[in-house]
Amino acid sequence: MGDKHRVHFEPVDLEMEVDEDETVLDAAFRQGISLMHGCREGQCSACKSFLLDGDVQMARYSTFALADYESEEGYVLLCKTHAYSDITVELINYDEEELHDAVPIQxxxxxxxxxxxxxxxxxxLKLKLGEGERFVHKAGQYSEIRLPDSDVKRSFSMATTPSSAEETGEIEFIIKKYPGGHFSGLLDSSLAPGDPLLLTGPYGSCTLRASGEEDRRRVVCIAGGAGMAPILALVRRLAETGTERPVVFYYGARTAEDLFYLPEIISLGLKIKDFRFVPALSHVTEAEWETLGVTGDFGLITDVVDRLEPDLTDTDCYLCGPPPMVDAAIALLESKDVPTDRIHFDKFTTSVSES
Incomplete structure (x- = not known):
């Protein structure tokens, strides 16, 4: 362990300890402080903040997340920042109510x-918790899966609600397989039921907020591909709690064969007072839609949302899917004047493009 220092956060008047051998973000995880974050690998900019005072060094990061001119001005990525003195940091993106509501990393x-x-x-992929193990998380978060005695670890979103994990002792992940994927490629070959895996988390801030006026705002979910996982967890949680909030779930795929869990989504919708599910396929015919038993739309999911949602100002929006889809959805929501603090998503990267 290295020397220890103090981190003071503005404008929230919050302090914590940090060791020189850990990043500021990891120190926050350790102490139950919920700083905004996404990939934790210096590639998404979710934890970008401004260094007001002190001596720090940053490990390697992507200039797409933090441009050279921003670094020169004093901006830092907390997931890559090591403190070598007491420091003062101005948080740019934060949720004051969530700051002290982090789930400890396990x-x-x-x-x-x-x-x-x-x-x-x-x-x-369903994982059974070991005997005597508990895994506390919030719906919408993600975790790292690692092979024992291996450096191979990948981040995937959980489709399971906390109460379901507690009841069944199982946690579900929905994973897209990529050719050459360091973890997903194993799902077709060496991994099988009974094999041990280590689970570390939870991470991410794509979680339901439930206080004040947010209890009345409409929930808009936009997902594509394996991005179904955290959105399904949120919908499952909203169904469990019997929410009174209107909920609409937009899901994008290419063909009818790329749709899944339709019966469960329809069943969940019956438990929510005002629920609408809108699957959108970019490569489909009307005849194919008729065989699915659900009503859907045509085209890219962001185009469908743009067409069907003229007013999104009084909504909380949750996004997950391939990075181009998420980026397009963010741009769309911002163009429709959705406040930034009501757009919730996590970006994380793994080998190839696993997500």
Missing amino acids: TVRTSIAAITPLTGDIVS
């Missing part, structure tokens, strides 16, 4: 309960 033993194909390239 590492638990699990084993594979089931690997179930959902589409041609998406699988459901």
